[in-house]
Amino acid sequence: MRFRIFTEPQQGASYDDQLAIAQATEKLGFDAFFRSDHYLAMGGAGYPGPTDAWTTLAGLARETESIRLGTLVSSVTYRPPGILAIQVAQVDQMSGGRVELGLGTGWFAEEHAAYGIPFPAKRFGMLEEQLEIVTGLWETPLGERYSFAGEHYSLTDSPALPKPVQERIPVIVGGLGATRTPAMAARFATEFNLPFPDFADVSDKFAGVRAACETLGRDPQDLVYSAAFVAATGANDAEVARRAAAIGREPAELRAHGLAGTAAEVVDRLGALQADGVDCVYLQMLDLHDLEHLDFFAREVVPQLR
Incomplete structure (x- = not known):
C-alpha cells in the first residue's frame, strides 16, 4: 500500500507553508504530495488567500527531488484543455517526470462566483472531452498535429507541444457515481479514486469500475485503485482529540468516516481497506502546520503496511 499526503491550501496556506509540508512528505518517505485545486x-x-495549484506545483517541482506531485482534483471549469495540457506537461518537465493529473467536473459554485469563473450546470460532457483532448495532445507523435471537434471544445492543427517527460502522465479520475464516472475512468484513467467514501461502499464501488473496464475490453488490473480520507492520528486518545479539535472535527465522527485513532486502530482500518482493494491512500492533512502528525504516521503506521 502506498501513502500520499493530500492538502487543502485554500483553507489557509502560503506557498512556503506548502513547501514545508511537501519537503517533509519527501523526507519522511511518503509517495507523493497532492493538493486540492480550489x-x-x-x-x-x-x-493569506488562495494559491494556484499548478503554479504551486511548478515551484515544488524545482524544490523537491523524488516525490510525485499532483492535483486531487483540478476542475474542468478552470482551464481550457489545451492550456491545461501545456501547464501539466511543463511541470512534468520541471520535475523530471513526477507529475500526475487528477481531473474532475468541479462542484464549488461559490468560488466560481467569487472569481468570475463560468460554472455550467452540466459538466460531465466537458470532463469527457477534456480527458480525451489532454491525453490526445500528450500522445500525439512529435511533428504531427492534433485536431478535435466536440460539443464543448474544438482544436485545429495543434502542434501538441510541449511533450511531458513521462511516456504517459498518470491521470486520476474519481467520484462516487455508479455509471458515468466508472466509464470515464475505464476509458481514460490510470487511477480511480474514491473521495471520502463510506467504508462499507469501497468494495462495491471498485467492482463497478472493474466491470466498466471489462465492458471496454480493458484489463481491470491496469488501474490503480485509491481512496482519500481525513487523517487524525496520535499516540493516545488525547493526541487524537487534540488533532481532531484543531481541524474542527469530533474524534468519534472521524473514527467512523476517516483514518482516526491510535496507530493500532488506523493500521486495522487500513488493513481492511487493503482487503477491499485499496492500493493507495491519500491522507488528507488539514492542519498544514502540524508536521509532527506526518512524522507520527510515517513512523508508527506506514511500516506496518508496506
Whole structure:
C-alpha cells in the first residue's frame, strides 16, 4: 500500500507553508504530495488567500527531488484543455517526470462566483472531452498535429507541444457515481479514486469500475485503485482529540468516516481497506502546520503496511 499526503491550501496556506509540508512528505518517505485545486475557503477567511495549484506545483517541482506531485482534483471549469495540457506537461518537465493529473467536473459554485469563473450546470460532457483532448495532445507523435471537434471544445492543427517527460502522465479520475464516472475512468484513467467514501461502499464501488473496464475490453488490473480520507492520528486518545479539535472535527465522527485513532486502530482500518482493494491512500492533512502528525504516521503506521 502506498501513502500520499493530500492538502487543502485554500483553507489557509502560503506557498512556503506548502513547501514545508511537501519537503517533509519527501523526507519522511511518503509517495507523493497532492493538493486540492480550489480558489475559495470552505468556511473561514482562508488567509493569506488562495494559491494556484499548478503554479504551486511548478515551484515544488524545482524544490523537491523524488516525490510525485499532483492535483486531487483540478476542475474542468478552470482551464481550457489545451492550456491545461501545456501547464501539466511543463511541470512534468520541471520535475523530471513526477507529475500526475487528477481531473474532475468541479462542484464549488461559490468560488466560481467569487472569481468570475463560468460554472455550467452540466459538466460531465466537458470532463469527457477534456480527458480525451489532454491525453490526445500528450500522445500525439512529435511533428504531427492534433485536431478535435466536440460539443464543448474544438482544436485545429495543434502542434501538441510541449511533450511531458513521462511516456504517459498518470491521470486520476474519481467520484462516487455508479455509471458515468466508472466509464470515464475505464476509458481514460490510470487511477480511480474514491473521495471520502463510506467504508462499507469501497468494495462495491471498485467492482463497478472493474466491470466498466471489462465492458471496454480493458484489463481491470491496469488501474490503480485509491481512496482519500481525513487523517487524525496520535499516540493516545488525547493526541487524537487534540488533532481532531484543531481541524474542527469530533474524534468519534472521524473514527467512523476517516483514518482516526491510535496507530493500532488506523493500521486495522487500513488493513481492511487493503482487503477491499485499496492500493493507495491519500491522507488528507488539514492542519498544514502540524508536521509532527506526518512524522507520527510515517513512523508508527506506514511500516506496518508496506
